[in-house]
């Protein structure tokens with residue numbers, strides 16, 4: 415794992431935190447599609463329990479709402495359609 419995997423979009427180190435669903439320690443993030451770093455409002459998936467998570471303004475993670483989870487699934491589906 416590179417140091418960059420622990421950075422957000424502004425080059426700040428992501429807080430080490432636990433998954434709000436399963437409490438697995440999450441200290442890094444990797445984008446599903448490219449080399450972009452996470453920003454507030456971006457979605458993430460827990461590597462352990464596959465919960466859909468959202469970065470808050472402070473780059474902590476909360477569980478996505480049902481609407482957000484639905485949107486995430488539709489974005490993923492759209493990306494897969496392009497390949």
Ligand SMILES: [Zn+2]
Nearest residue numbers: 433436460463
């Ligand atoms: Zn989890």
